Amino acid sequence: MTAALAAPSPAGGAKTRINDFSIQVATVNGSGSQTANTVLLRAIFQMGVFVSGKNLFPSNIAGLPTWFTIRASAQGYVARKASNEMLILMNPETAKEDIAKADPGALVIYDEPLQLDKLRSDLAYTPVPFQKLVTASCPEPKLHKLVKNMIYVGVAARLLGIDMEEVKKAIAKQLKGKTKAIELNQTACMAGYDWAMENLEDQDHIKVVRDNKTQGLIIIDGNEACALGALFAGVTVVGWYPITPASSLVETFIEYADEYRKDPKTGKSTVAIVQMEDELASAGVVLSAGWAGARSMTSTAGPGISLMSEFIGLGYYVEAPGVFFNVARTGPSTGLPTRTQQSDVELCAKCSHGDTLHINLYPGTMEECFQFSYDAFDLAEKFQTPIFVVTDLDLGMQNWASKPFTYPAKPYDRGKVLNQQQLAEVKDWGRYKDVDGDGIPYRSLPGTPGGKGAYLTRGSGHNAYAQYSEKPEDYLEVMDRLKRKYETAKSFVPGPVFRNQGSDKGVLAFGSSDPAVIEAQDVLAEGGLKTDYLRLRALPFTAEVDTYVKEKKVVYVVEQNRDGQLANLFRETYPEHATKFKSVLHFDGYAIDAKCIVDQITAFEQK
Amino acid sequence: MTTATPSAPVPAAPTNKLGFTKQDYVGSKSTLCAGCGHDSITAQIINAAFESSIEGHRVTKYSGIGCSSKTPAYFINQGWGFNSVHGRMPSIATGASLANRTLINIGVSGDGDSMSIGMGQFVHAVRRNIPMIYIIEDNGVYGLTKGQFSATADKGSHLKSGAVNDFPPIDPCTLAIELGCGFVARSFSGNPKQLNAILKAAFAYQGTVVLDVISPCVTFNNHDASTRSYKHVKDHDFPLHDLGFIQYSEVEEVEIPAGQTEIVTFPDGSKVAIKAIHEGYEPTDRFGAMKAIHESMAKGEFLTGLLYINPTQPPLPEVLNLVDEPLATLGEDLLKPSPAELDKIMQALM
Numbered sequence: 001m002t003a004a005l006a007a008p009s010p011a012g013g014a015k016t017r018i019n020d021f022s023i024q025v026a027t028v029n030g031s032g033s034q035t036a037n038t039v040l041l042r043a044i045f046q047m048g049v050f051v052s053g054k055n056l057f058p059s060n061i062a063g064l065p066t067w068f069t070i071r072a073s074a075q076g077y078v079a080r081k082a083s084n085e086m087l088i089l090m091n092p093e094t095a096k097e098d099i100a101k102a103d104p105g106a107l108v109i110y111d112e113p114l115q116l117d118k119l120r121s122d123l124a125y126t127p128v129p130f131q132k133l134v135t136a137s138c139p140e141p142k143l144h145k146l147v148k149n150m151i152y153v154g155v156a157a158r159l160l161g162i163d164m165e166e167v168k169k170a171i172a173k174q175l176k177g178k179t180k181a182i183e184l185n186q187t188a189c190m191a192g193y194d195w196a197m198e199n200l201e202d203q204d205h206i207k208v209v210r211d212n213k214t215q216g217l218i219i220i221d222g223n224e225a226c227a228l229g230a231l232f233a234g235v236t237v238v239g240w241y242p243i244t245p246a247s248s249l250v251e252t253f254i255e256y257a258d259e260y261r262k263d264p265k266t267g268k269s270t271v272a273i274v275q276m277e278d279e280l281a282s283a284g285v286v287l288s289a290g291w292a293g294a295r296s297m298t299s300t301a302g303p304g305i306s307l308m309s310e311f312i313g314l315g316y317y318v319e320a321p322g323v324f325f326n327v328a329r330t331g332p333s334t335g336l337p338t339r340t341q342q343s344d345v346e347l348c349a350k351c352s353h354g355d356t357l358h359i360n361l362y363p364g365t366m367e368e369c370f371q372f373s374y375d376a377f378d379l380a381e382k383f384q385t386p387i388f389v390v391t392d393l394d395l396g397m398q399n400w401a402s403k404p405f406t407y408p409a410k411p412y413d414r415g416k417v418l419n420q421q422q423l424a425e426v427k428d429w430g431r432y433k434d435v436d437g438d439g440i441p442y443r444s445l446p447g448t449p450g451g452k453g454a455y456l457t458r459g460s461g462h463n464a465y466a467q468y469s470e471k472p473e474d475y476l477e478v479m480d481r482l483k484r485k486y487e488t489a490k491s492f493v494p495g496p497v498f499r500n501q502g503s504d505k506g507v508l509a510f511g512s513s514d515p516a517v518i519e520a521q522d523v524l525a526e527g528g529l530k531t532d533y534l535r536l537r538a539l540p541f542t543a544e545v546d547t548y549v550k551e552k553k554v555v556y557v558v559e560q561n562r563d564g565q566l567a568n569l570f571r572e573t574y575p576e577h578a579t580k581f582k583s584v585l586h587f588d589g590y591a592i593d594a595k596c597i598v599d600q601i602t603a604f605e606q607k
Numbered sequence: 608m609t610t611a612t613p614s615a616p617v618p619a620a621p622t623n624k625l626g627f628t629k630q631d632y633v634g635s636k637s638t639l640c641a642g643c644g645h646d647s648i649t650a651q652i653i654n655a656a657f658e659s660s661i662e663g664h665r666v667t668k669y670s671g672i673g674c675s676s677k678t679p680a681y682f683i684n685q686g687w688g689f690n691s692v693h694g695r696m697p698s699i700a701t702g703a704s705l706a707n708r709t710l711i712n713i714g715v716s717g718d719g720d721s722m723s724i725g726m727g728q729f730v731h732a733v734r735r736n737i738p739m740i741y742i743i744e745d746n747g748v749y750g751l752t753k754g755q756f757s758a759t760a761d762k763g764s765h766l767k768s769g770a771v772n773d774f775p776p777i778d779p780c781t782l783a784i785e786l787g788c789g790f791v792a793r794s795f796s797g798n799p800k801q802l803n804a805i806l807k808a809a810f811a812y813q814g815t816v817v818l819d820v821i822s823p824c825v826t827f828n829n830h831d832a833s834t835r836s837y838k839h840v841k842d843h844d845f846p847l848h849d850l851g852f853i854q855y856s857e858v859e860e861v862e863i864p865a866g867q868t869e870i871v872t873f874p875d876g877s878k879v880a881i882k883a884i885h886e887g888y889e890p891t892d893r894f895g896a897m898k899a900i901h902e903s904m905a906k907g908e909f910l911t912g913l914l915y916i917n918p919t920q921p922p923l924p925e926v927l928n929l930v931d932e933p934l935a936t937l938g939e940d941l942l943k944p945s946p947a948e949l950d951k952i953m954q955a956l957m
Contacts, residue, residue: 216957218957232943270929272705276698276731284699288691289935290706292706293706294935311695445707446707447664447707454685456679459692
C-alpha cells in the first residue's frame, strides 16, 4: 500500500493532550454505529480514564445523520465539550459540513472515497479504505454495513493508544454472549487496528494513557438507574405508553422485573405492567392503583404529562399516590423528540387546572436517579399525592460513569393507612381530616373487611368526611390543608447540594446541568470569579434554599429552557429577592456545556 | 287520653347467606330527577348484590362524569367508590383491579361518558378483559349539561328543543362483541326482572361484562319524538329470552327444565338458564348474535337480554400471571431484591 498517509502531529507543536479530549463520530443512524461507539467509550473507560458519551440522534429509525461524542477527562469533567480533537466521518451527507465546523488542528479519520483532505489545510487527515477492509475481514456481505463501523474503532484505538485487549473485552461486554457477533466484530476491529499499524505513523496530538480513575465504577444511563430505583422500591403496578426518551425506563424495568419480581414459590408475577392505549389511561391506572394501595408509576415525557394533567389534578385533590417519571425532551409540541431540554419545570411544578402544587424530585447524578426513584414511592404514599421525578434525555438516555449504587436499606414508608383493627378502634374517622396537624390525613384501602372505612372518592367538592359538599368552608378546609401538606413536604424532600468557593455570588442549577456547572465554576474561579453553587434537588424549596437566596447578592440560575422557568419559580417564591435572579440559559437541544455558562456569567459580570 | 295499641311484632327483614339484609346494600339517597331510569338500575344492583350474597366490602364502584356517574353513591355503601374524570372510568377500574384482584368491580358509565369522550378507554378495557361489570346507563342524551345529543342517539331522533340528530348511533353491544367481550347484554330500566337476572349472572362472571341499559331521561329525552322515551322503548323492547341465573351453591337444589332451555356454565359452576323467545337465537354464537342485533336495529327494535356469552376467556390479572394475593398488600420481603442481587446487577454494569 502506497498511500501517503501523513502521520498527523499537533498543530504548532502543542503539548500532547493525555486523557483529555473529545471525539465526534458522524454516522448514519440504523447502521450499527451505536454499538461501535459504545465499544470505543467502554474501552477508554476500561483503560481507567473518566469518560462520558453523548448520542445526538435523529427522530428516525434508519438513514438520517447521527453524531456521537466521547469525552475523556483526566480531571473528571463529564459535560459535553463544544470543541472536538478527533473527528470520525462516516456519513457522506454531513462530511463537508462536519469538516467546515471542525476545530483547527483536529484529527480527521474518514472514509477514503469521500476525499475530504482538500477542503481545509489546518486539519490532520487520515483517510481509511473502509470498504476494502470490511470486504477482506467479513465473509458475509449482508453484514458489511454493520461491522464497517467496528473498523474505525480499531483505527482509533491504534491512534489513541488503547490496548486492543480492552477493546475486545468491551465488544464482548456490549454483545453479551452473542458468540458469533462478538467474533465478527472483534475480527473487523482487529482488521482496522492492523491496517493502521501497518499504514499509519503514530500521532502525539491526543492519547489515552492507562489510569485508575474508573476502577469499581459502573456505566449506566439514567433511565436504567430510575428503573432500578423503582424495582427496589417495590413498584407493583405500572401503566405506561411509549414515548421518546422515556420508553427505555419502563422497558428496562420489564427486563429486570422478569428476573427479580417473581414469587419464588409460585413463579407468578409480583408486578402488573400494562402498556395502555395512551397517557391519559396510564395516569388513570397509576392513580387508581395507588388509591387501592399499590405502589404505582408511569414514565413519560412532556407531551405525555400534558395529556395526563387532568388526571394529575384529580390525584392531587382526591389525594391518590403515584409516581410520574418525566424524562424531558425538547418542546413545545413534538419539538425535537430526541434532544434534551429542561423545559417542563413549570409544567410539573403546577401540573393541572385549578390550584395545584406538586412535589418534584430533580436527580442530577446516576446515584440520585436510583435513590430518588426509590424515595419517590415513599413520598407518594406518605403524602398521598402524585410525585414527579424529573430527569431529561441527557440524564435518561446517555451513558454515565457512576459509583455503584448503595443498597437502599431503609424500609418502605407506606404512609398513614388504617387497617381493619385500627379502623375498628378509631372514633370519628374522616378520610380528609387533619388529625396530626401536618396536613396529611389517614386513608383506608378498598377491600378492607370489618364494615368500616369505606368511602367514595370524588373529584367534586368534598368535606373532611369525603362527603359531597359545595359549602365554601368545606372547600377551603380541604384546599388550605393541601397547602399545609405541601409545606410539610419541605422537611422530607432532598435538600440542595453545595459546592462553595466562598462567595456572595451564587450559581444555582439542577439535574443534568450539574457537570457543566462544576466545570464552569472552575473555569470562572481560574479567571478570578468565585461562586457558591447550589444544586437544587426538589420542590418545594427547603429551608437551606431560603437561606441561600437571602444571603447571596446575585443568583445565576442555570437551566436548559428559553423562558427561565426555574428562575420564574424563584421570583414567585421570593418576590423580595426577585431582582437577584439572573437567567443563564441553554436550550438548542444539545446538552449544556461549560463554555456557554462561563460566557453568559462573564457577560453579566461585565455589565 | 290515649292508650298504646299493642303493635304486631315487626317481622325480621330477610337475610342472605352472609346474614346481611337488603338494607346493608343500599347507598345514599339519590339526587337524580324523580322517575329517572338510572334509579331503577340502582335498585336492581342492590337487589342482585343482596340476592347473590356479595361481600359489600369487596365491592368497588367506579364512574366518570355525568348523571349515571353519580349513581355509585346510591348503592352498596359498604364498598369503596371512585368517581373520577369524564370518560376515564375504565382506566380507574383497570388500575384498582390490578392493585387488588380480590375486588368485585362495578363501573357505572353513561352513553356520553363511554361512547364519546371515553370511547378509547371503553374499547381498550373490553379488549383487555378487565374483571368488571361495565354498566352503560344509556339515555341517548347528555343530562347533566341539560340535554345535548350523545353518540348513541338514533339518527333522526329529536331533542326537546326540536333539534334533529344527523348522525348514526354507536351501538355499545355490537362493538363489545366485535372487541371480544365474553358477556354482552342489553336491558331496559323498565324491565327489572330481566335486569336482575343479568346482573346476578354478571356478578358470577370473571371478565368484562358489558351491560347496556336503555334508561330514559325523564327530563330531557322522554318526549314523543325521542327513540329513548319510556313509551318508545316499551313498544320496541324485544326480549330474546327468559333468563334465569343459578348460583353455584344452588345448582344442586334447582331443577333445570329440559327442552327449550339452554344452560351456560361458568368456571365457578354457576349456571345461566336461557329459555328462548326469539326463535333461533344462539347467545354463544358470536357472528349470529351480531347479525341478529343488526337486523333488529334496522327494524327499530331493541333486542334485550343476554346477547352474547363466552365464559372461558381469562381476565387481565390471569393474563398477566399475577400472584393470587392483592399486589397492594404484598410485603417488602417479596418486593425488594436483596443486597446480593443489587451487587450482581452492579457487577454486570462494570
